Amino acid sequence: MRLLVSGWLLALAAPFAVAETGAEFFEAKVRPLLATKCYSCHSGKTPMAGIDLSHEAGSKAVAAKLIPAVTHQGAVRMPPAGKLKDAEIAVLTRWVEAGTPWPASVQGKSGASHWAFQPLRKVTPPEVKNRDWVKNEIDQFILAGLEANNLSPAAAADDLTLRRRLSFDLTGLPPGVDELTQPSALGAFVERLLASPRYGEHWGRHWMDVARYADSTGADEDHRYPHAWRYRDYVIDAFNRDLPYDQFLREQVAGDLLPTPDGTLNTRGIIATGFLALGPKLIAEQDKPKMFYDIVDEQIEVTGKAFLGLTIACARCHDHKFDPISTKDYYSLASIFASTKQLAKLEGTVSQLYFAPLVEGPVAKAWQDHKAKVDAKQKEIDGILGAERTRYRKQFTPHLAAYMLAAVGEAPTGVTLDPWIVEQWKKYLKPTGERRPHLEEWEMATPTERADVARLYQNRYEGTEQHREQAREQWKVQAEAAKAGGEKAPPDPVFLAGDDRFFTEVNAAAGPFMMPEKDRESLYKPESREKLARYRAELEALKKSGPEDPPLACAVGEGENVEQRVFVRGNVDAKGDPVPKAFPVVIAGRHNGAITEGSGRRELAEWLADKQNPLTARVMVNRIWQWHFGEGLVRTPNNFGKLGAAPTHPELLDWLAQRFIASGYSVKAMHRLILESNTYRMSSTPSKRAMEEDPENKLLSYVSPRRLQVEEMRDALLQIDGSVDWTMGGKMMEGEGTDKEFAEARKSIDPDSSKRRLVYLPLRRSNLPAMLNLFDFGDATTSNEGRTQTNVAPQALFMMNSGFVAERARTVAAMLRADGALDDAGRVRAAHLRILNRPAQDTFVEGALGYLAKFPGGDAEAAWTSLIRTMIASNEFLYVH
Numbered sequence: 001m002r003l004l005v006s007g008w009l010l011a012l013a014a015p016f017a018v019a020e021t022g023a024e025f026f027e028a029k030v031r032p033l034l035a036t037k038c039y040s041c042h043s044g045k046t047p048m049a050g051i052d053l054s055h056e057a058g059s060k061a062v063a064a065k066l067i068p069a070v071t072h073q074g075a076v077r078m079p080p081a082g083k084l085k086d087a088e089i090a091v092l093t094r095w096v097e098a099g100t101p102w103p104a105s106v107q108g109k110s111g112a113s114h115w116a117f118q119p120l121r122k123v124t125p126p127e128v129k130n131r132d133w134v135k136n137e138i139d140q141f142i143l144a145g146l147e148a149n150n151l152s153p154a155a156a157a158d159d160l161t162l163r164r165r166l167s168f169d170l171t172g173l174p175p176g177v178d179e180l181t182q183p184s185a186l187g188a189f190v191e192r193l194l195a196s197p198r199y200g201e202h203w204g205r206h207w208m209d210v211a212r213y214a215d216s217t218g219a220d221e222d223h224r225y226p227h228a229w230r231y232r233d234y235v236i237d238a239f240n241r242d243l244p245y246d247q248f249l250r251e252q253v254a255g256d257l258l259p260t261p262d263g264t265l266n267t268r269g270i271i272a273t274g275f276l277a278l279g280p281k282l283i284a285e286q287d288k289p290k291m292f293y294d295i296v297d298e299q300i301e302v303t304g305k306a307f308l309g310l311t312i313a314c315a316r317c318h319d320h321k322f323d324p325i326s327t328k329d330y331y332s333l334a335s336i337f338a339s340t341k342q343l344a345k346l347e348g349t350v351s352q353l354y355f356a357p358l359v360e361g362p363v364a365k366a367w368q369d370h371k372a373k374v375d376a377k378q379k380e381i382d383g384i385l386g387a388e389r390t391r392y393r394k395q396f397t398p399h400l401a402a403y404m405l406a407a408v409g410e411a412p413t414g415v416t417l418d419p420w421i422v423e424q425w426k427k428y429l430k431p432t433g434e435r436r437p438h439l440e441e442w443e444m445a446t447p448t449e450r451a452d453v454a455r456l457y458q459n460r461y462e463g464t465e466q467h468r469e470q471a472r473e474q475w476k477v478q479a480e481a482a483k484a485g486g487e488k489a490p491p492d493p494v495f496l497a498g499d500d501r502f503f504t505e506v507n508a509a510a511g512p513f514m515m516p517e518k519d520r521e522s523l524y525k526p527e528s529r530e531k532l533a534r535y536r537a538e539l540e541a542l543k544k545s546g547p548e549d550p551p552l553a554c555a556v557g558e559g560e561n562v563e564q565r566v567f568v569r570g571n572v573d574a575k576g577d578p579v580p581k582a583f584p585v586v587i588a589g590r591h592n593g594a595i596t597e598g599s600g601r602r603e604l605a606e607w608l609a610d611k612q613n614p615l616t617a618r619v620m621v622n623r624i625w626q627w628h629f630g631e632g633l634v635r636t637p638n639n640f641g642k643l644g645a646a647p648t649h650p651e652l653l654d655w656l657a658q659r660f661i662a663s664g665y666s667v668k669a670m671h672r673l674i675l676e677s678n679t680y681r682m683s684s685t686p687s688k689r690a691m692e693e694d695p696e697n698k699l700l701s702y703v704s705p706r707r708l709q710v711e712e713m714r715d716a717l718l719q720i721d722g723s724v725d726w727t728m729g730g731k732m733m734e735g736e737g738t739d740k741e742f743a744e745a746r747k748s749i750d751p752d753s754s755k756r757r758l759v760y761l762p763l764r765r766s767n768l769p770a771m772l773n774l775f776d777f778g779d780a781t782t783s784n785e786g787r788t789q790t791n792v793a794p795q796a797l798f799m800m801n802s803g804f805v806a807e808r809a810r811t812v813a814a815m816l817r818a819d820g821a822l823d824d825a826g827r828v829r830a831a832h833l834r835i836l837n838r839p840a841q842d843t844f845v846e847g848a849l850g851y852l853a854k855f856p857g858g859d860a861e862a863a864w865t866s867l868i869r870t871m872i873a874s875n876e877f878l879y880v881h
Contacts, residue, residue: 025094025095026095026101026102029091029095030091030092030095031317031318032316032317032569032570033088033091033092034053034059037079037084037088038053038078038079041079055102056100056102059100059102060100060102063096063099063100066092066096067089067092067093067096070083070084070088070089070092071083071089072435083435083437114323114324114641114642115646115647115650116309116614116615116618116640116641116644117324117586117587117614117615118614119612119614120614120617120618120654120657120658120661121651121654122658123651123652123654123655123658125137125140125141125655126140126141126144126651127140127144128140128143128144128147129147130143130147130152133153133678134678135676135677135678136673136676136677137655138652138656138673138674138677138679138680139677139678139679141649141651141652141655142649142652142677142679142699142700145648145649145699145700146699146700146701149693149694149699150689150693151687151689151690151693151694151699151701152687152701153678153679153682153701153702154682154683154684154685154686154687154690154701154702154703155682155683155685156678156681156682156683157681157682157683157684157703157881158683159183159186160180160837160838161683161684161838161881162186162681163175163179163180163183163186163189163837164837164838164880164881165703165880165881166186166189166190166193166675167179167193168708168712168716168880169627169628169675169880170190170193170194170196170199170202170203170671171193171196171198171199171201171202172198172201172202172205172709172711172712172715172716173198173202173712173715173716173719174716174719174720174837175837177833177834180833180837180838181833187676190671190672190675190676194668194671194672197240197728199239199240200235200236200237200238200239200240200241201236201728201757201759202711202712202759203239203627203667204232204235204236204238204239204759205711205759206623206627207235207239208232208235208759209778209783209784209786209787210305210306210623210638210783210784210785211235211252211275211278211302211306211783212278212279212280212302212780212781212782212783212784213228213231213232213235213278213763213780214228214278214280214763214764214765214780214781215228215229215733215748215762215763215764216762216763216764216765216766217280217281217282217283217353217765218280218281218764218765218766218780218781219280219281219282219283219765219766220282220283220284220285221283221284221350221738222738222739222746222764222765222766222767223281223283223350223353223736223737223738224733224735224736224737224738224764225277225278225353225554226355226552226554226731226733226734226735226736227355227551227552227553227554227731228274228278228554228762229729229730229731229732229733229760229762230271230274230553230554231271231272231274231275231277231278231553231554232759232760233728233729233730234268234271234272234274236728236729236759239667242666242667242668244664244665244666245620245660245665245666245667246609246616246665247609247665248272248665249307249605249608249609249616250605250606250608250609251268251269251272251273252272252273252274252275252276253273253275253276253303253307253601253604253605253608254269254273254601254602254604254605255268255269255270255271255272255273256269256270256273256356256555256556256557256558257269257558257598257601257602257605258602264360265358265359265360265361267358267553270356270358270553270555271358271553271555273356273553273555273556274553274554274555275302275306276299276302276303276337276340276556277342277354277554277555277556278554279295279298279299279302279781280298280765280781281294281295281298281351281353282294283343283350283351283352283353284349284350284351286349286494286496286497286498287496288346288347288351288494289572289573290572291346291351292338292342292343292346293334293338293567293572295337295342295343296334296337296338296342297313297316297334298313299337300312300313300316300330300333300334300337301313301782301783302782302783303333303608305638305639305783305785306619306638306783307608307615307616307619308587308608308615308616308619308640309615309618309619309622309634309636309637309638309639309640309641309644310323310325310584310615310639310640310641311323311638311639311641312325312329312330312333312584313330315327315329315330316330316567316570317569317570318569320641322641322642322643323586323641323642323643324585324586325584325586326585327566328566328577328579329582329583329584329585329586331564331565331566331567331579332564332579332580332581332582332583333582333583333584333604334564335562335563335564335579335580335581335600336581336595336599336600336601336604337599337601338559338562338564339558339559339560339561339562339581339598339599339600340556340557340558340559340599340601341354341556341557341558341559342354342556342559346491347491347492347494348492353554354554354555354556354557355552355553355554355555356552356553356554356555356556356557357550357551357552358550358551358552358553359550359551363547363550364550366547367546367547367549367550370542370546370547371546373542373546374539374542374543374546377535377538377539377542378539380535381532381535381536381539384528384531384532384535385532387528388515388523388524388525388528389507389514389515391525392513392515392523393507393513393514394465396418396421396513397458397461397462397465397513399415399417400454400457400458400461400462400506401451401454401455401457401458402415402417402454403417403421403422403425403512404425404429404442404450404454404457404458405450405451405454406422406425407422407425407426407428407429408429408450410447410450410451412451420516421512421513424511424512424513424514425512427512428505428506428510428511428512429442431443436501437501438500438501438502438505439502441453441456441457442454442457457502460500460502460503461500461502461503461506464499464500464503465503468493468495471493471495472493475490475492475493478490556601558598558599559599561598561599563578564578564579564581565577565578565579566578566579580592580594580595581595581599581600581603582595583604583607587613587614587615588607611661615640617657617658617660617661617665618634618640618653618654618657619637619640620660620667621653621656621657621660621670622634622637622647622653623637624667624670624671624674625656625674626786628671628674628675628680629680629700629703629704630704630706631697631704632786633647633648633649633650633652633653633656634646634647634648634653635648635698636785637785637786638783638785639785648698648699648700656670656673659673679700680703682701682702682703683702683703683881684702684703684704684705684881685702686701686702687701687702690702703881705879705880705881706789706879706880707789707878707879707880708877708878708879708880709775709776709787710758710771710772710774710775710776710777711757711758711759713775713878714751714758714771714804715757715758716877717804717805717808717872718755718757718808720808720812720834720835720872721807721808721811721812721815722811722815723755723808723811724755724756724757725754725755725756725757726757727756727760728760729760730760731762732749732754732756732760732761732762733749733762746764746766746767747764747767747769748761748762748763748764748767748768748769749761749762749769750769751769751771751772751804752771752803752804763780765779765780765781768780771798771804774794774795774798775795775798776788776789776790796873799869799872799873800873805869805872805873806865806869808872809865809866809868809869809872810861810865812831812834812835812868813861813864813865813867813868814861816830816831816864816868817860817861817864824849824852825845825849827864828840828844828845828848828849828867829845831867831868831871832844832845832871835868835871835872835877836871836874836876836877848867851863851866851867852864852867
């Protein structure tokens with residue numbers, strides 16, 4: 001008998017997920033940070049303090065001191081110019097916690113011999129001894145490997161186990177009771193699953209992991225992507241329609257540039273470019289050139305990993321340390337994405353996201369023209385508000401030193417100060433746990449020195465104020481001249497918060513010179529109040545008079561052509577040699593076709609989808625294999641480079657890639673090929689010899705069991721109790737922009753509050769639901785090559801204490817108890833089949849009836865709910881065999 005084991009509930013093992021601390025993390029995050037922040041002092045022939053951080057020995061020598069130094073918690077505080085950003089400290093902390101690994105460069109980076117860069121081979125399936133086991137060519141490749149190692153394939157899985165495996169693999173849901181009690185032929189069962197809309201929902205979710213899909217920017221302010229759902233629905237529909245993968249690829253990179261048969265607007269293609277548009281963005285970053293190229297870098301990273309299985313973004317600051325990808329290769333690709341429209345507006349404190357109208361040109365232009373009028377009127381209103389804030393604070397500027405002194409009870413005589421402003425200064429100058437270098441002179445001043453120090457702060461403040469006013473006046477003159485000449489006005493002057501931290505904080509929302517929120521407009525000049533009322537009325541009238549907003553998509557478009565240069569060490573201010581728009585030489589060769597017009601995204605898409613590209617088909621068939629077997633033939637699906645894993649069955653990988661191309665890039669054809677093989681239909685019971693000789697099951701002598709992913713677990717429970725809402729598509733998140741940092745509106749929708757499939761629930765990057773974090777969903781910020789599987793106590797506690805699980809158990813229990821045609825034994829058998837998808841053995845039924853009879857308190861409802869919950873929490877439900 002197969003025992004109903006609840007041992008999973010007792011698992012207290014530590015997570016075995018591998019942290020992102022390998023070579024890719026070091027090259028993409030750590031080395032560039034050390035280069036820009038540390039090497040100027042701590043490298044070269046005479047490194048400061050004898051500490052050289054440009055090699056492994058130096059980093060390991062100071063590992064214990066590094067984090068206290070960069071967090072400014074010790075006597076040594078680095079860098080001396082100012083504390084690193086929290087995100088930078090987090091990178092170094094993760095690196096130190098991992099033991100400061102320093103990957104060695106791989107020698108011989110020509111790439112001529114690396115398997116992944118070689119053309120696809122035409123492979124003949126190998127001969128095998130046990131021909132009776134072979135059902136199709138896949139079996140020949142797998143069996144040949146087993147026979148070469150004196151191993152045998154496992155026995156075939158029984159019919160019900162196989163149906164459960166097929167159902168979860170293709171739809172993310174368990175099979176229905178009818179499919180188990182009145183089974184059709186397996187071939188017909190597979191076809192029904194492939195034709196089900198549930199298939200696209202499940203396999204679309206696989207792709208969205210690769211595409212790092214989410215519904216907000218994450219990072220600093222976590223602005224909503226209000227139209228991201230259109231990309232999600234596009235992906236689900238593409239899988240359901242079996243859109244050829246090469247076309248799927250083209251559309252995601254350059255769908256807006258692809259013509260339609262009837263010459264109409266390619267709305268589907270525009271939506272598909274959400275693949276590029278929906279990455280994390282630091283749109284409140286004040287260093288706008290850096291922010292823009294961080295977006296470009298993120299797009300290079302996701303494109304390289306998703307379609308080529310290469311970590312191209314590692315070459316941003318230097319030639320790739322392991323793969324034959326040069327910095328020039330990187331910036332040739334950067335030129336393509338930099339020439340792509342990424343944002344509606346780059347300038348400003350917070351850059352504006354770009355949303356593409358899904359209507360024909362004339363309609364879109366009318367809407368955009370009207371929107372420009374609305375934006376212009378809003379800018380007039382903002383100008384008045386800004387002028388009033390400036391006027392308000394300038395009346396206090398001459399007395400800044402007096403306010404600082406008054407905040408510590410040393411107000412000078414003969415000066416009338418506003419008591420409310422004094423209180424704000426007290427709050428601002430009150431010491432905090434965080435070090436504020438810009439206030440250290442004040443905090444360290446003795447009582448006799450304070451007046452002079454306060455005057456020093458006032459002089460600096462007035463100097464910054466004067467400098468910024470002059471810069472704005474100069475810009476106005478230039479803008480007027482440009483307007484008169486019919487030219488584009490120069491960008492507004494940008495002042496970074498770090499330019500003068502004291503000035504910034506004093507005038508910030510919570511600063512002492514900011515207008516009070518209460519009755520703010522009473523402080524405005526009468527003429528300003530009159531103008532505001534008039535302009536606001538005009539704004540409302542404008543909004544009502546214009547055309548309705550067209551349907552919009554989070555997408556990219558064609559931008560202004562950028563003549564790209566290499567950025568030395570990745571620094572946007574250190575421009576090196578110019579580079580053309582081109583593709584990595586190691587794959588495309590040195591004679592890339594010239595890109596003479598536009599961004600070059602269409603040419604990039606065609607090159608990626610070309611049958612001659614040696615990586616594209618290999619990478620995708622490897623993913624398909626991975627999503628069926630748990631591991632790919634290449635066990636690093638996002639890295640086919642030199643540091644990636646070598647394929648366990650290289651001939652099979654190339655044979656599958658050739659078949660994929662020959663099928664017209666049909667993903668469903670690959671399903672059929674894999675699912676009909678005896679390799680897929682083996683049981684999950686390994687032989688003793690297989691466990692000893694091949695503990696990682698690289699040779700595939702059996703099918704490795706896997707735990708349900710969080711979507712499968714949750715959606716299966718909703719299906720089991722009959723409460724799932726099968727509505728497809730559409731949006732579930734309202735509003736635009738961001739919210740206050742700890743506002744409820746900033747959270748993702750609680751999965752407990754909806755009966756829709758989990759794939760449809762919006763994901764706010766900065767606040768993912770606890771259930772997703774608990775069950776290894778990932779962070780939706782980088783391309784995810786595969787979910788980790790941790791096994792930790794909180795997961796067991798969730799199954800024991802979750803209200804969601806309890807509700808599902810109560811519903812199933814009530815459903816069974818209401819069935820008058822069944823006795824208790826029949827109800828146990830029905831529950832077992834519904835939840836665990838196989839008939840219960842007599843010993844289990846007897847044990848369950850005894851459990852119900854002895855349940856404390858004699859409460860039948862509670863007893864049945866407890867029994868059902870035990871089944872739900874068992875390994876047999878949570879794992880697919």
